[in-house]
Amino acid sequence: MTGYSEEFAAHLAQDCTTLCHCWLVTRRDGTTLGFTDHDRKLTVGGRTFEPQSGFSQSEVRTSLGMAVDTADVEGALSSDVLVEADILAGLYDGAKVETFLVNWMDTSQFARMRTSTIGRIERRDGQFVAELESLTASLDKPNGRVLRRQCDAQLGDGRCKVVTDDPAVKGEGVVVAIAGAGKFEAIGLGDYTPGWFSLGEISWTSGPLAGRCFAVLDHAVRGGKVFLAVSAADPQPEVGATFTIIAGCDKSFKSCREKYSNGLNFRGFPHLPGNDAAYRYVADGMVFDGGALVE
Structure with missing residues (x-):
C-alpha cells in the first residue's frame, strides 16, 4: 500500500495517535x-511482524532531487529470528527493506513510507546497526566495464555461457570428516583432478547450512582423500551434510580456453599491453605487423 487512506489520514490528524513502525526485510535468497x-x-x-528483535530507527531525512538518503536501524540479535552467523554469511547484504507506518490499534490503516536497501552492517555486544540506503544510492556507483586482461563475467552467466549443470563442471559430495577451521574431507569428487574446484562455489543441500553458498578456496587430494577448503570465517558444516559444487575459474584466458573450451566467449582483453609496452620507445628491429603484443 502506498499513500494514506482516508481513515488513516483522519487518524493522523487527531491529537492523540497510536502509531508504530514496521519493517519488511526481503533477503537476496527470497526469505522475508x-x-x-x-x-x-x-x-x-x-x-x-515480530517485536522481540527490538528494532528501532534513527532520524530519517528525505532530500529533494537525486541526493542519497540514509537511515540507521538498530536491533538485537535474537536466536530465533536474527543470528550473527546469517549476517556474517552475507545473507542480509543488499537486502530490500520496506518501512511502514502503522496504526497498531487498527492494522488495516498503514502506509509504506520508503523502500531501502541494507548497506553497511555493524555488530557489537549482541546488537547490530544496519545502514539503510535509499534506492538512489545505486545511481551513485561507478558503472561500465573495466578494460583488463582477466575476464569480468561470472562463470555460467549469460555472457560466459558455460553450462554449469554439466557433470564436468558441477559435482556432488558428502562431508565425511572435519579437518580444521574451514577445511573438511568429502567423498563423491574422486573423478575430478586436484584443483578443479579451487575458486569455485559450494552450495549446501542438507544440514544446518542448507541453502547457503560459500566460495571454495582450495580443492586438494592427499593420500587418496579429497579435501576442500573454504574461508575459516564461514560456518562449519557437519559430518553427513551434502552439497553441490561448481568448478572454479581464475578468470584467465588460458583457463577459459583450456579448462572450459570457451575462448570465444572470454570477456577480458588477454592481449592488452602493459605499461612497459605502452610507454617504450620505437627502436630499430621492432616488429610492427599488427600482431598481439602479449601471448
Whole structure:
C-alpha cells in the first residue's frame, strides 16, 4: 500500500495517535522477515511482524532531487529470528527493506513510507546497526566495464555461457570428516583432478547450512582423500551434510580456453599491453605487423 487512506489520514490528524513502525526485510535468497518497534506481534497486509528483535530507527531525512538518503536501524540479535552467523554469511547484504507506518490499534490503516536497501552492517555486544540506503544510492556507483586482461563475467552467466549443470563442471559430495577451521574431507569428487574446484562455489543441500553458498578456496587430494577448503570465517558444516559444487575459474584466458573450451566467449582483453609496452620507445628491429603484443 502506498499513500494514506482516508481513515488513516483522519487518524493522523487527531491529537492523540497510536502509531508504530514496521519493517519488511526481503533477503537476496527470497526469505522475508517482519519486525516492528511495537511491543506485540502485528499482522499488517497479511504479513506478521515480530517485536522481540527490538528494532528501532534513527532520524530519517528525505532530500529533494537525486541526493542519497540514509537511515540507521538498530536491533538485537535474537536466536530465533536474527543470528550473527546469517549476517556474517552475507545473507542480509543488499537486502530490500520496506518501512511502514502503522496504526497498531487498527492494522488495516498503514502506509509504506520508503523502500531501502541494507548497506553497511555493524555488530557489537549482541546488537547490530544496519545502514539503510535509499534506492538512489545505486545511481551513485561507478558503472561500465573495466578494460583488463582477466575476464569480468561470472562463470555460467549469460555472457560466459558455460553450462554449469554439466557433470564436468558441477559435482556432488558428502562431508565425511572435519579437518580444521574451514577445511573438511568429502567423498563423491574422486573423478575430478586436484584443483578443479579451487575458486569455485559450494552450495549446501542438507544440514544446518542448507541453502547457503560459500566460495571454495582450495580443492586438494592427499593420500587418496579429497579435501576442500573454504574461508575459516564461514560456518562449519557437519559430518553427513551434502552439497553441490561448481568448478572454479581464475578468470584467465588460458583457463577459459583450456579448462572450459570457451575462448570465444572470454570477456577480458588477454592481449592488452602493459605499461612497459605502452610507454617504450620505437627502436630499430621492432616488429610492427599488427600482431598481439602479449601471448
